[in-house]
Amino acid sequence: MSDFLKTTIYVELLNEGTQVWRPVEAIELRSNTFVLLSSDDAATEEWPFKPGEIVSCESRVFADGSSGLVATVKIAQ
Numbered sequence: 001m002s003d004f005l006k007t008t009i010y011v012e013l014l015n016e017g018t019q020v021w022r023p024v025e026a027i028e029l030r031s032n033t034f035v036l037l038s039s040d041d042a043a044t045e046e047w048p049f050k051p052g053e054i055v056s057c058e059s060r061v062f063a064d065g066s067s068g069l070v071a072t073v074k075i076a077q
Contacts, residue, residue, distance in 0.1 A: 009034055009057050009069045014046040021062065021070065022047070032057050033075060049074055 007028060010021040022041055026034035038051040048071070049055050055071040062068070 004028070006037065007034070007069075009036075009055075009071055010060070011036070011047050011049060011071050014048055019063075021068075023068075024071075026055075029054065032069070034069075034071070036071070053077075 004027040006025045008023045009026045011024050013020040013022055022039075022045065024039055024041075025037040027037065028034050033054060033056055035054050036049055036051050042051050054075040054077055056073040056075055057069040058072050059067060060070045
């Protein structure tokens with residue numbers, strides 16, 4: 001996978017009491033479909049998806065007005 005371009009997508013953290021989004025490095029496999037890369041944060045936070053899983057993403061505008069792609073659905077491998 002080293003030949004692919006890494007990008008940042010966002011994963012919602014679970015059980016935080018409010019919406020919190022973790023930026024995560026990922027590799028785009030095709031339009032809006034990414035594989036999540038390993039992250040030290042995944043070991044200490046509760047994510048809906050695990051590193052190595054393939055996810056579908058959609059655009060989202062965050063509370064601060066910035067925007068990004070967020071992981072929404074796990075794609076069967």
